[in-house]
Amino acid sequence: MVSLQSLTRSQLEAVLHKDGPLLVIAGPGSGKTRVITNRIAALVDSGVKAGCICAITFTNKAAEQMRYRVESMAVCRGVHISTFHSLCVRILRQYGQLAGINGNFSIYDEADQRRCAKHAVERAKLDGKQFAAAKVLEYISKLKNDLVSPEDFAGSADDYFRKCIARIYSHYQAVLAENNALDFDDLLVKTAYLLRDHRMVMEELNNRFRYLLVDEYQDTNHAQYQIARGMSLLHGNICVTGDPDQSIYAWRGADIGNILEFELDWPNAKVVRLEENFRSTPNILGVADKLISFNTERKIKKLVPVIQKGCDVETGVFEDEQAESESVADGIANLLKNGTSPAEIAVFYRVNSMSRMLEEALVLRQIPYQIVRGIEFYNRKEIKDLLAYLRLIANPADNGAFLRIVNEPARGIGKISLERLEIFASKHKMSLYSAVEKIDKIENLGPAVRLKLRAFAAMIEKFKQMTKKPVAELMEHVFQQSGLVDGLEREDSQGHSKASAVENVEELISSARKYDELAKDTPQAGLVDYLQQIALYSDTDAYDPSSPKVSLMTLHAAKGLEFDNVFIVGLEEGLLPHQRSANDNRSLEEERRLFFVGITRARKSLAVSMCRYRTIHGISARTIPSRFLFEAGLKVRDSEKRQVENKINDFKYDDADSQICEYDDSQERLFVKNELVSHQKFGLGRVQEFHNLGENSIVVVRFISGKTKPLMLKYTNLTKVR
């Protein structure tokens, strides 16, 4: 335990507040983590049993880190620390039967969900093109996050589209139930309902966890809010920590209102504000502060710097992403040369696809890096295939798993045969797997296919007998016996075997071995538990703070982390703020917070950059500097070194003042919403937004093609149509 003397007065207040609701509004770098761990220690110190404390974090990784910190204080061993989703899995396995949930449920990932959604659209007899799976799922997910059931929604849906969605939603839930599967959102939804509808569950959980702690509370959605509330209803010992300015998950249903209205919900709540910043230099904080002040929906909060002045935030403008990447890599190489540890350097970007160029530049300079969530490990084909075998073994009702592997490796069981199997299964309301057991009753199947399907089922039955063995052993066995390994080792037409795929599977098996080791003494250990855990594991969790590597990650993944030196790339309109968020003010403010989060990760140095041209979807296009650069007061100037003298570029970004007078100030340069305009390349369009930023004014135009584009007035030839 850190000596209490080293805490500030407000930190101390939060640490020592024992009973009753507590809201900690903690700005970036304000020592929140320290407060949480010390508060847990203080609770245990005052006689609370460690097992009665439950801390909920946002990511598995955060849980792991907190577990590490808390358990390093020996008395605190036994505190329950997990994410909402893991906690829900545990609750559902224990109490799920009350809501008709079989304990060995599968957890469906995006691909499985898409399949179910398609199925649901079919059953609702609607057009799969008009109701694309991704769109439908997005809608359903929103409903679930708000705890709106299919019945509720069917009752309130008043237009055609919503009525259709309501039908699909209800079919979708039926499909999931048939597969004995829950999707990510269901984990929360079912738990919230369990707490609401079964007083016994609520009481038991309240008695078990006398103290509840929720971190990153600004990013909780309504379902999570209800779960947290239900779990502390009887004792009221709920402590939430977070920062409204760092809410970046509204798109996933996070409700910033949860934190803003905590005091309404718990009128006797104590509120502590941590506004001092022990992390960043005043230079960095100044930029963050200026930027975030452009947001209207916020509680005014100052960032009070504590540490001394450092160097200024650098802004680079580059020709294209290659030049940008090289400059970043050079900058990193320089830092390393001066003795900085690679673990203290990070590069952030808005979208995952932007990592490629950076990687190339780093590889070239032999700089070690780790990429947080690159091509996701658990999304690889070979991994999903093997896991699908295990899923089917654990949960024979899992049609998704069945379809994935019944012909993987190829066994000569084709689409048409499977269609017939599916028709039979749905007619008799059974799973595909049990339909195979009744295969003699199915008409229209060739004798060869019958034989093949029977052999497949026999193989799965054999695997089933091994489920008591350690997961790693079973996995190894399945990998060998299923024929997957042969498929991967066999050389393809170009003479390459998929050695890396085999390596990936080996990695999976060794991680299963680790699981067997760690879980062997817990009562729930086994195949089902393993699969349920792994389903919640994302590659974000692969980030290892102790390894001496430069970190590359999205701005979202950067939440909760800090580094001495930070690079943020791609400060361009359409990218940051992202195109799809530029339409309404709320998501624009979220983009601003996203940049804010990125900025405030940096302790000593921060460099942001943009490109004049960026290649998106194979086409290189002229970009517009992000409005956030101007808002943050960042001077955009050419970085001299890497500039290619290009006469075609009839403009320069440097020293904005020098070019104010490049165009006259007439009314021609002021636009209003819905005004008709014409662009020499894109044609006719209507003004959607106009941001009057002087010479940096931005017009967002929806063109006749249906595309909406942000344009920087000074570089575009936009004329009014009268």
Place this chain on the structure above:
DNA sequence: GTGAATCATCTTTTT
């Protein structure tokens, strides 16, 4: 009926 090959489509962020 099966499996490979081509074509078309969409591409933000994540538990």
Place this chain on the structure above:
DNA sequence: GATGATTCAC
């Protein structure tokens, strides 16, 4: 540039 749907050759 990956994923799924469709086509095409066996």
